[in-house]
Amino acid sequence: MNFTKPAIEKLECLSDSKPSFYWDSSTSGFGVKVTPNNKKTYIFQGRIGSTTRRITIGNVKDWHLSKAKEKAKELAVMCIQGTDPKVEKNKRIISDQEYLKTEKRKEILFKEVWSIYLEENKERWRERSYLDHLLLSKGGFDEVKKFNYKPQPIYELLNVKLSSLNNTYFSEWLQNNNYRETTASKAFRLVRAFLNWCEEDDRFQGIAPTNAIKSKKVRSKVKQIQAKKDCLLKEQLEIWFFNVLKSQNKKLSTFYICCLLTGARKEEFLSLKWDSLDFRWKTILLKDKVEDSGRTIPMTQYVEKLLLDLKQSSDSPYIFSSSSSATGYIVNPYKEFRKISNETNIQLTIHGLRRSFKSLAEWVDIPVGVTAQISGHKPSALAEKHYTVRPMDMLRGHLQKYENWVLGQANIRF
Numbered sequence: 001m002n003f004t005k006p007a008i009e010k011l012e013c014l015s016d017s018k019p020s021f022y023w024d025s026s027t028s029g030f031g032v033k034v035t036p037n038n039k040k041t042y043i044f045q046g047r048i049g050s051t052t053r054r055i056t057i058g059n060v061k062d063w064h065l066s067k068a069k070e071k072a073k074e075l076a077v078m079c080i081q082g083t084d085p086k087v088e089k090n091k092r093i094i095s096d097q098e099y100l101k102t103e104k105r106k107e108i109l110f111k112e113v114w115s116i117y118l119e120e121n122k123e124r125w126r127e128r129s130y131l132d133h134l135l136l137s138k139g140g141f142d143e144v145k146k147f148n149y150k151p152q153p154i155y156e157l158l159n160v161k162l163s164s165l166n167n168t169y170f171s172e173w174l175q176n177n178n179y180r181e182t183t184a185s186k187a188f189r190l191v192r193a194f195l196n197w198c199e200e201d202d203r204f205q206g207i208a209p210t211n212a213i214k215s216k217k218v219r220s221k222v223k224q225i226q227a228k229k230d231c232l233l234k235e236q237l238e239i240w241f242f243n244v245l246k247s248q249n250k251k252l253s254t255f256y257i258c259c260l261l262t263g264a265r266k267e268e269f270l271s272l273k274w275d276s277l278d279f280r281w282k283t284i285l286l287k288d289k290v291e292d293s294g295r296t297i298p299m300t301q302y303v304e305k306l307l308l309d310l311k312q313s314s315d316s317p318y319i320f321s322s323s324s325s326a327t328g329y330i331v332n333p334y335k336e337f338r339k340i341s342n343e344t345n346i347q348l349t350i351h352g353l354r355r356s357f358k359s360l361a362e363w364v365d366i367p368v369g370v371t372a373q374i375s376g377h378k379p380s381a382l383a384e385k386h387y388t389v390r391p392m393d394m395l396r397g398h399l400q401k402y403e404n405w406v407l408g409q410a411n412i413r414f
Contacts, residue, residue, distance in 0.1 A: 011040065016036055021034075029075070033056075053085060108204070109160065109162070113162060121197075167209070188213075192213050231348075251319075262300075263358060264297070270331065274314070360406060
């Protein structure tokens with residue numbers, strides 16, 4: 001039959017269970033499929049070698065008859081040339097899907113991948129490292145704590161598309177944060193590691209511009225961190241202890257003094273639990289930055305007194321507990337410390353207390369290997385590493401001698 005619009009409208013399905021097919025006499029392979037529910041579709045049917053192909057062109061209501069005929073002629077030419085229309089259609093669909101997938105990947109935000117990165121690497125990182133990632137990406141208003149946090153460097157990247165992170169963006173990001181050199185430098189290293197991880201993960205590979213953060217233009221904006229040399233002097237001990245002990249925050253004042261008297265790292269002491277203390281044998285088990293098994297140090301007399309004073313009012317497994325911290329213990333001891341530094345006019349950092357331990361210990365001639373072992377520094381010589389073994393009572397004698405001297409200089413009696 002010769003297809004016309006009125007003729008197609010009169011076509012009916014001749015069966016209650018299967019469709020009927022009608023073919024146009026003027027266009028080879030062009031037809032109309034009519035289903036039992038009277039749905040009419042333009043189709044094309046042709047042969048590729050010994051294989052018959054039936055291709056759906058489209059709904060009769062959606063296609064103009066002349067356009068449907070032109071499409072059927074195109075498909076016929078493809079069949080004559082040996083090109084399978086169905087295969088070509090599938091290729092085009094796959095190509096379009098890949099294109100859409102690529103375009104969708106370009107829309108992925110930094111924060112979407114960053115949260116996956118933190119979750120998947122949390123178990124293999126040390127607690128301090130995981131905490132650094134959280135702190136440097138903090139910012140904005142916290143609905144739970146009703147507190148507005150100052151935006152940290154990585155927080156500024158969270159709502160940026162990964163595909164937008166080119167070397168110009170990173171260069172400006174570092175330039176805007178150069179007033180806080182240490183923080184910006186650490187954030188740069190964390191983001192660089194994150195992007196390296198992205199490039200090794202099939203899910204996110206190729207989204208961010210390759211090597212943008214490693215470019216010379218970006219690296220030139222990273223400030224070289226100079227080693228700090230802040231340290232308490234012998235003559236500053238009395239005024240420093242006086243101001244620390246009058247602090248209303250007894251947990252933090254105890255923490256500051258313990259850092260000075262043990263040389264422990266900030267995180268090692270802040271994360272201490274009560275079950276890490278042995279009041280019978282006078283020892284403290286610290287999480288160590290180097291040794292996974294931890295580090296045991298002596299518990300000296302004044303340190304024991306301070307810790308026992310805190311224990312009387314503690315209802316937490318953590319010594320320096322905090323109900324508002326996600327970790328369960330204090331993670332930000334800086335505000336009170338800055339206040340004490342301003343009152344004493346002694347410019348000192350918390351890590352400077354660790355430095356002070358090493359420096360002040362020389363006044364009482366404590367061997368370098370002893371201070372290194374107590375403070376958790378790697379042995380500096382082969383003999384020290386493999387042949388020198390110091391029992392706890394020997395370490396306790398040296399550390400108690402140091403504590404007594406410090407308290408004497410500070411005019412502390414207990």
